[in-house]
Structures are given as C-alpha cells and as structure tokens.
Amino acid sequence: MSVELDATTYVHAKPTTAHSYILPAVLDALESHFDGSAKNDVFDLGCGTGGAAAALADKGYYVVGVDPSGDGIAKANINYPDLPLNIGSAYDDLSREYGTFNAVISLEVVEHVYDPRAFTSTLYDLVKVASP
Numbered sequence: 001m002s003v004e005l006d007a008t009t010y011v012h013a014k015p016t017t018a019h020s021y022i023l024p025a026v027l028d029a030l031e032s033h034f035d036g037s038a039k040n041d042v043f044d045l046g047c048g049t050g051g052a053a054a055a056l057a058d059k060g061y062y063v064v065g066v067d068p069s070g071d072g073i074a075k076a077n078i079n080y081p082d083l084p085l086n087i088g089s090a091y092d093d094l095s096r097e098y099g100t101f102n103a104v105i106s107l108e109v110v111e112h113v114y115d116p117r118a119f120t121s122t123l124y125d126l127v128k129v130a131s132p
Contacts, residue, residue, distance in 0.1 A: 018107075018108060022052075022107055022108075023052060023055055026052070026056075026105060026107070027056075027059060030042065030056070030061065030103055033102070033103055034102065034103070039102050040060065040061045040062060040102065040103075041061070041062045041063075041064075041101045041102050041103070042056055042061050042062070042063045042064075042101060042102070042103045042104070042105060043063075043064050043065065043094070043098065043101040043103070043104045043105070043126050044056075044063055044064070044065030044066075044085075044104075044105050044106070044107075045065070045066060045090060045094070045104060045105070045106040045109065045122070045123065045126070046065075046066075046067055046068075046090075046106050046107070046108070046109035046112075047065030047066060047067045047072075047073075047076065047085050048067050048069065048072045048076070048108075049072045049075045049076045049079070050065065050072075050075075050076030050077075050079060050080045050083055050085050052105065052107055053065045053076075053080065053083055053085060054079070054080045054083060056105075057080075057082075057083055063083060063084075064084045064085075064098055064101070065083070065084070065085045065086075066085070066086050066087065066088030066089065066092075066094065066098075067085070067087065067088070067089075068087065068088070068089040069087075070087055073085055073086060073087050090106075090109075090113060090115075090118060090119040090122040090123070091115065091118055091122070092122075094122055094125070094126055095122075095125040095126050098126070100125075100126055100127060100128040100129075101126055101127065101128060102127075102128055103127070104123050104126045104127055106119075106123065
C-alpha cells in the first residue's frame, strides 16, 4: 500500500538545476556499469516529476520509476506519457511489483526518508543479483 508521504507540490516537470551536475555523474556511472550491455534497465526510486527518468530514457535506458507524490506523478505522466512512472515509495514491496533491475537510482531522496533501513533494504531488493 502506497502512502503519499508529503504534500510536495511541483511547479513543473522539467529537470531541476541539480540535474545539470547530478545527471552527468549518473550517466557516467551507468555507462561504466553497463559497459555496452543490452540489459540497460534502471529503476528510479523517488522519480518526482520524471525529469531524470526522461533524461535516461532519452539516452536509451529502459526506466521505471515511482514517487510517493501524487502531484509529481501526475505531472510526470502528462509530460512523459510513455514512461512507466507510478505512485509508490520505498516502503512498498517494489521488487515484488516491478521485479529487479540492473541499476537503481534515487536522486535527492535520502534526506526525505523516515526509515533509512527500510529505504536501503528496498534499494537492495530492487537490484538484480549478479551472476558469478
């Protein structure tokens, strides 16, 4: 069961100023991680209005995201209707609902979590186990 955890109201769905320095670092890490793999699926935990998810999708990544803000997801779905962005939070059983992914991002989220242990457990559960 998902609960809207705050009353965040978003003005727009454009990438934020922070994306100008966060996204290049994320893209570098993902490119290094995937190293040409065709399995370039990413889960965006706390996707907000979808700006980062859309930027990754534009680079060829398959992105699924959730955010507890109904307002944020409504704006994301209007601006990025082809992206699977839904209401959800780190306190939901996301791996059961969405499966596992080769990479998980959670940008500008950790400072908002109420239960860091549950948050990190959810992140861990969303990541595919690497084969030896």
